[in-house]
Amino acid sequence: MGDDDNVYETDASVNMYLGLHYPSSGEKEGVSAILPHTNAPTSALRFPQRVGGLLQSLEPTKTNGKALDIGCAVGGSSFQLAKTFDHVDAFDYSHAFVQMAQRMQGEESITFKVPIESDIHETVQSVHEEGITAKIRSKVQFFQGDACQIPEMVQDGKLTTYDGVIMSNLLCRLKDPMACLRGIASIVNRGGVVVIVTPFSWLTEFTSRENWLGGYYHQEEGTTEKPVQSKDVLTKVMEAEGFEKVHDEEMPLIIREHQRKYQYIVSQATGWRKK
Template identity: 40%
Template sequence: MSLLASPAPGSVARERALLLLAGAAAAAVLPALVRRARRRGLLPATAAAAGTDEGRSTTSSAGGGAGAYETRKAVDEYLQFHYGRPEDILPYDCGPKEALRFAERLAMLCERHCTALQDFTGERKPPLAIDVGCAVGGATFELARAFPHVLGIDYSQTFVNTANTMKERGWMRYRAVEEGALTVERVAAVAEDIDRGRVRFQQGDACNLPAELGQVDAVLAANLLCRLPDPAAFLARCTSLLRRGGVLVLVSPFSWLPAWTDKGSWLGGYTDAEGKAVWSADTLKAILSVHFDLVEEAEVPFLIREHRRKFQWGCSHAMVWRRK
């Protein structure tokens, strides 16, 4: 089925998503589609087509945007989130224990469904996984338990530098807030049974991944989609990035905010021109089913510690897709 095929009547979410994914291959017809979509109210007048820079947020870190990840505060918070011991993050008998060990559970989703890991014939190259939006590398290292080669990519150079420090020496100090201005120093560490030599990190843009990456067997994108200026461009790239049979693991709370993603590029969380609610999961199913089979959906809770008596509990929607 063509990415430019007309949607079924009333399927405005599908038409909007297909329009965003049209990309360079449809350059000759894209302007007409954009005009038609704007007339029907599927895209606002300032919405960007996939592959352009319109609508990209330049908001400071105080209100969101990529700059939020370049601070020492963000590094400390993510080191704690990715590597903190469960008893340090949630030191109480009460509380959502099932939301701990987020990075480990993400890696297990990839491992469970990647058929390349079950190929013992030796006729193909060793499986390769990419963790897009890897932050400080927690899930990237967990993927290395099963995958012989893992690449972590993040837009934040500060996060990539931190992840490389974790690779080089296996640990890094961070400060956790206890109460007010009171903090405690802790150590983030990669598990000793993980081969850090299997992992590498590089800075990169999820909306413009380089062709030099070739094709891979698994792509993990955890809590990433709703932090991208152009999530449709990332999804379109995943089609060529994955080998046939490869798995795309999308995990997202769908926390769409204009500071990160121009509203015209949201995949859901709004009402269409007919007044119907558009849900992100439905949009993903509409656009990815062209080249992928949905093999699992799951609820993936996570817990972020702000201080010892305040936490952010979230529940991301996980979707595992296999490339046709």
């Protein structure tokens, strides 16, 4: 899939993810970047910050003080991690996302469009969450990368070892999720923690069926069909790679399409400590 065909390279996606990652944007203009409605599911807001905060709350053993944000998008979770880690590496497959994260890292004034209805939109300025200072932002290194090629990035000097790793809503968008999980296992320090957040939305346009971790029925000879749940396969894989599960919860998030249409997603969020 080339960049021209990648939905994550479009201006619309960049605008959408800026709203997701920087939910305080628009307050100055009196515009809600995501949810303006009464009785809205506000617990689904600040998803990137909650993912980063979950890793921090699990208190990984500090060996080198480094964290990694795999599939960092436009950087909201990366800056959250930089509050407590000495250095954060953050990469995404999308060039457009990485470029925007780098722009948010500087003092640059960035505006984006909040969709209202069809061609109608409000323009707001991107705003960092409280406490994200220039010093904190300077601790993050953003770059483009492929989550299925972690060993190659280590060999190229782009990645090292880490005390903490997060990967949110990416696993089921990878060509080879098993390659990614094995790669992660090879770069986590002992006592380090990996947080994997995913809705397990397997689609053949992203992942060929033979590479799905679950979401299908399996039948052995002489037996009835049994459903294969992705969360069970993930547990087996992570345990085989030397991790123990230390956290499990359902984590909601919301993405705005326009003022009356949203994606409400409930991802499985698990924490894994390296033995």
